[in-house]
Amino acid sequence: xxxxxxxxxxxxxxxxxxxxxxxxxxxxxxxxxxxxxxxxxxxxxxxxxxxxxxxxxxxxxxxxxxxxxxxxxxxxxxxxxxxxxxxxxxxxxxxxxxxxxxxxxxxxxx
Amino acid sequence: xxxxxxxxxxxxxxxxxxxxxxxxxxxxxxxxxxxxxxxxxxxxxxxxxxxxxxxxxxxxxxxxxxxxxxxxxxxxxxxxxxxxxxxxxxxxxxxxxxxxxxxxxxxxxxxxxxxx
Numbered sequence: 381x382x383x384x385x386x387x388x389x390x391x392x393x394x395x396x397x398x399x400x401x402x403x404x405x406x407x408x409x410x411x412x413x414x415x416x417x418x419x420x421x422x423x424x425x426x427x428x429x430x431x432x433x434x435x436x437x438x439x440x441x442x443x444x445x446x447x448x449x450x451x452x453x454x455x456x457x458x459x460x461x462x463x464x465x466x467x468x469x470x471x472x473x474x475x476x477x478x479x480x481x482x483x484x485x486x487x488x489x490x
Numbered sequence: 491x492x493x494x495x496x497x498x499x500x501x502x503x504x505x506x507x508x509x510x511x512x513x514x515x516x517x518x519x520x521x522x523x524x525x526x527x528x529x530x531x532x533x534x535x536x537x538x539x540x541x542x543x544x545x546x547x548x549x550x551x552x553x554x555x556x557x558x559x560x561x562x563x564x565x566x567x568x569x570x571x572x573x574x575x576x577x578x579x580x581x582x583x584x585x586x587x588x589x590x591x592x593x594x595x596x597x598x599x600x601x602x603x604x605x606x
Contacts, residue, residue: 384532413595422599423580466532468595477523477548477582478595480532 382407386467386481394489399454401484403467406448413478414441414452415466423466426452457488492516496581496598503571503605511566511601513581519596521584522564523548524556526577527600533580539564571605578602 383406393399403412414426427434427441429450434441438457443450454461464485468478495514503509513522520541525533535548537556545556553575555567568575581598 411593415595415597423582423597425594425596428594468533477525477535477538478533480525480534482530482532 382409382469382471382479384467384469384479384481386465386484388484389482390485390487392487392489393457395458397457397488399457399461399486399488401452401465401467401486403450403452403481404448405467405469405479407471408445408448409469409471411470412443412450413468413470414450415468417464417466417483419463426465454486459488459490462486462488494581494583494596494598496579496601498601499599500602501604503568503603505572505605507571508567508569509571509603510568511579511581511603513564513566513598515562515564515581515583515596517583517596518561519583519585520561522558523582523584524554524564524566525580525582526550527580528577536566536579573605576603576605 385404387402411428411430413428415423416426417423429443438455440453464483466483467481470478497512523538524536527533534550536554539545539558542561557565579601582595584595585593
């Protein structure tokens with residue numbers, strides 16, 4: 381079973397700061413997902429990646445397959461970025477679902 | 491395009507009562523999943539389905555049953571609710587065709603269930 385670890389668990393930063401959230405996993409994967417969950421809300425997929433780097437607006441996700449590590453970066457952070465960010469991985473065929481990290485609770489203060 | 495819709499969104503049950511959570515999707519996805527989310531823990535897989543008429547157990551299946559009679563619907567049942575089943579339940583779908591390993595996941599808005 382894949383073990384997914386995220387760090388930090390909690391992060392408070394000032395508006396405008398550059399944010400990095402890390403994710404490591406123990407077993408080879410077919411894809412890694414970054415998800416966002418606002419308080420009391422549903423879960424939204426931000427990125428799915430199996431190699432390299434992806435960018436969407438102010439969000440950047442990278443993955444290093446050899447080191448079994450991924451990072452999610454937020455540039456020019458804003459209070460509306462406050463949310464829980466969840467890393468999840470799928471292994472093999474992926475039919476049996478994702479394995480999730482515990483999430484990183486991010487608060488951006490104005 | 492509604493995506494993935496869960497009903498109900500909130501529910502309070504008394505211990506021993508039964509209920510069914512409905513997940514409906516309009517993306518023609520083969521794969522559907524029920525997860526539970528508890529404080530301090532990552533989402534955990536309860537049951538899943540790889541197509542109409544199929545179901546399989548996940549990591550924490552005890553106390554739950556599921557059915558997938560129609561491709562677009564995945565039902566999660568609690569026959570006799572217990573306080574330990576107080577949680578937020580999420581339905582997810584993946585894969586409209588082919589290998590699902592590298593396809594995006596889509597989630598419902600969640601069902602907040604309290605068992606007293």
